[in-house]
Amino acid sequence: MTRDRTAVLMTCHNRKPKTLSCLAALFNQILPREVKLDVYLVDDGSTDGTAQAVLQAYPHVKILPGNGNLYWNRGMRKAFAEAMKYDYDYYLWLNDDxxxxxxxxxxxxxxxxxxxxxxxxxxIIVGSTHHPNTGKLTYGGFGRSTWWHPFKYSLVEPGTEPKPADTLNGNCVLIPRAVVQILGNLDPAFSHSIGDTDYGLRAQRQGCSVWVAPGYAGKCQTNPPQGHPWLDPKFTLKQRWQAVTDHKGLPPRESKVFCQRYAGWLWLFFWLLPYIRLVLVSLSYKIGLKQEKAEA
Structure with missing residues (x-):
């Protein structure tokens, strides 16, 4: 009997307890006999002993070292590239949280x-996650929420049957060989969070489809739980600009590539819009504070 070989792709950086908990849940799966799991974990320069702890608990996990600057997309790309050498039946993206x-x-x-x-x-099959305390949907598949804005998406609530989606979060995603043969790996143009959305949109363009599996695959809090600093006008303009241009924010060069691909002839407008809005909101907040002080 042939076995369905599945490569589990993960990347981590200094989140040892979360990484170990994730692996424990992974290896606690109720699996069909024909399924074989191989785990490829990129340890992106962790200094908290993550790699050593994983090797001690799960010596069969294949650990690939990173330099600390890969972030999610390029870390997952490294794991993906290694696994693709062995032509698996399926590839599973799995976030370590x-x-x-x-x-x-x-x-x-x-x-x-x-x-x-x-x-x-x-x-492509997307597993949805919900918040461990509130039960609220946190990650999964996305559907277009407006006709005019190319980047306005809302999460697709999982039901009792598979639901189509336009793109995805990369927290828990099953990709069959047939899709990988068409799309290949994640795009190195992106460092962190844009890469999974790009993969889902590329899938649609190249004749593949994205589906949300029924029910919830697991639990995951939103990351970061406190929200993005660049969206909060209480931070200084300098702090907000540093946050939005960071790898984990909305880096202008990467955002430009994304907008050129998916925003059509209005790509320049949609590329500049978040940065202009950031400045305008900060100025508006400062003017409001001055008026409050003047009236006090």
Whole structure:
């Protein structure tokens, strides 16, 4: 009997407790007999002993070292590239802050096989996550929420049947070989959070599809839980600008590539819009504070 070989792709940086908890939940999966998991973990320059702890607890995990500057997209790209050498049947993206339920992976495979029977052989399956305390949907598939703005998306609530989506978060995603043969790896043009959205949009453009699996695959808090500093006018303009141009923010060069690909002839407008809005909101907030002081 042939076995469905699945490469689990992860990247981490100084989150040892979360990484170990994620792996513990992964290896607690209720799996069909024909499934074989190989884990590729990029340790991106962790200084908290993550790699050593993982090797001690799970010596079969393949650890790939990073230099500390890969971030999510390029870390996952490194893991993806290594796994692709062995031509797996499936590739699973898994964030190290995601705790899978025991039946999560079985649900993803069942969803894929269900869709292939309906003619969707080139389908990406997204596992949704919810907040461990509130139960609120945190990550999963995205659908377009407006016709005029190319980057306005809302999370697709999972139901009892697979639901189509336009793109995705990379927290828990099952990608079959048929899709990888078309799309290949994540794009190195992106360092952190734009890469997964780009992959989902590229999938749609190249004849593949994105689907949200029924139910929830696991638990995951929003990251960062306190929100993005560049959205908060209480920070100084300098602080907000540094945050938005950081790798984990909205780096202008990477955002430009993304907008040129997906915003059509208005790409320049949509590229500059968030940075202009940041400055205007900061100025408006300062003017409001001055008026309050004057009236006091």
């Amino acid at each position: 995601t705790l899978l339920y025991p039946d999560a992976l079985s649900s993803l495979w069942q969803t894929y096989h269900h869709l292939t029977k309906q003619g969707h052989e080139k389908a």
